[in-house]
Amino acid sequence: MGFDFKEQDNEPLKGASRMHSLEIILDLAGLEKTMSEKDALCRKKNEIYLASIEEMTRNEILPGVAHLIETIQAHDISISLGSASRNARHILDLLEITNRFDAIVDGNDVHRGKPDPEVFLLASEKLGVPPHQCLVIEDAAKGIQAARNAGMLAVGIGDLANLDRADLVLPNLKNMTWTGLLKKLKSSMVS
Numbered sequence: 001m002g003f004d005f006k007e008q009d010n011e012p013l014k015g016a017s018r019m020h021s022l023e024i025i026l027d028l029a030g031l032e033k034t035m036s037e038k039d040a041l042c043r044k045k046n047e048i049y050l051a052s053i054e055e056m057t058r059n060e061i062l063p064g065v066a067h068l069i070e071t072i073q074a075h076d077i078s079i080s081l082g083s084a085s086r087n088a089r090h091i092l093d094l095l096e097i098t099n100r101f102d103a104i105v106d107g108n109d110v111h112r113g114k115p116d117p118e119v120f121l122l123a124s125e126k127l128g129v130p131p132h133q134c135l136v137i138e139d140a141a142k143g144i145q146a147a148r149n150a151g152m153l154a155v156g157i158g159d160l161a162n163l164d165r166a167d168l169v170l171p172n173l174k175n176m177t178w179t180g181l182l183k184k185l186k187s188s189m190v191s
Contacts, residue, residue: 003029011162015140017084017113018042050087056094064173069100071178078102080123082136082143084113103127114142117150124150135185137173141165155185 009028013021022042026033033041072079080103081088088106092098103126110118124131136147139157144166147154155170156163163169168188170176 001025001029001031003031011141015084015114015138015142015146017107018046018086020113046087050090053087053091053094056091058096061095061097062173064176066097068173068176068178068181069097073100075178077178078127078129080105080127082119082123083107084119084142114140115145115149117146120146120150120152124152138163138166153185155181 005025005028009025012024016024019038019042022038022045026038069079079101081092081101083106085091086107089098089104092101092104098104103123105119105123105126107113109122110116112118120134120136121131124134127134131151134147134150134152135155136143136150136152137155137157138144138147141162144154144156144163148165154166155168156166157170157173159171160169168185170184
């Protein structure tokens with residue numbers, strides 16, 4: 001599209017729907033497109049993205065995520081994925097972890113993207129767990145805001161500067177267990 005896209009420009013795209021991401025990019029570039037041009041760009045971007053992820057394997061699960069899921073399930077706690085991506089199920093299949101989730105809610109299931117709480121409220125409903133008893137683990141500021149809007153606790157994974165609305169922010173999930181996460185969360189809420 002003829003402009004430089006820097007790494008820091010990616011942060012606002014996290015948790016955004018496909019169309020909203022494009023609108024953010026167009027705004028950064030100072031470009032205007034018709035709706036049909038936007039639709040075509042979204043389709044093209046998704047085709048490129050799908051081709052790029054076809055080689056994904058279980059080895060690409062972020063460090064600590066599989067272990068954390070195991071320790072959560074060992075405590076008989078239900079887990080749902082709440083994603084803005086319409087490709088979430090396909091990615092879970094490629095990573096061979098689809099069956100680890102009791103419910104999956106993605107961009108195909110919702111009408112409003114994050115920071116609207118719809119994705120998390122639907123996940124909570126599918127699990128049969130009231131929102132105030134849910135904990136969201138999220139890497140996007142929009143996702144943290146969506147969790148807060150849903151009345152849920154939020155753990156941010158990444159940089160505190162981007163996730164300052166979270167109840168707890170961790171740089172990653174390496175070596176994290178369910179009990180360790182709860183201890184850190186309780187400690188952060190006391191201070």
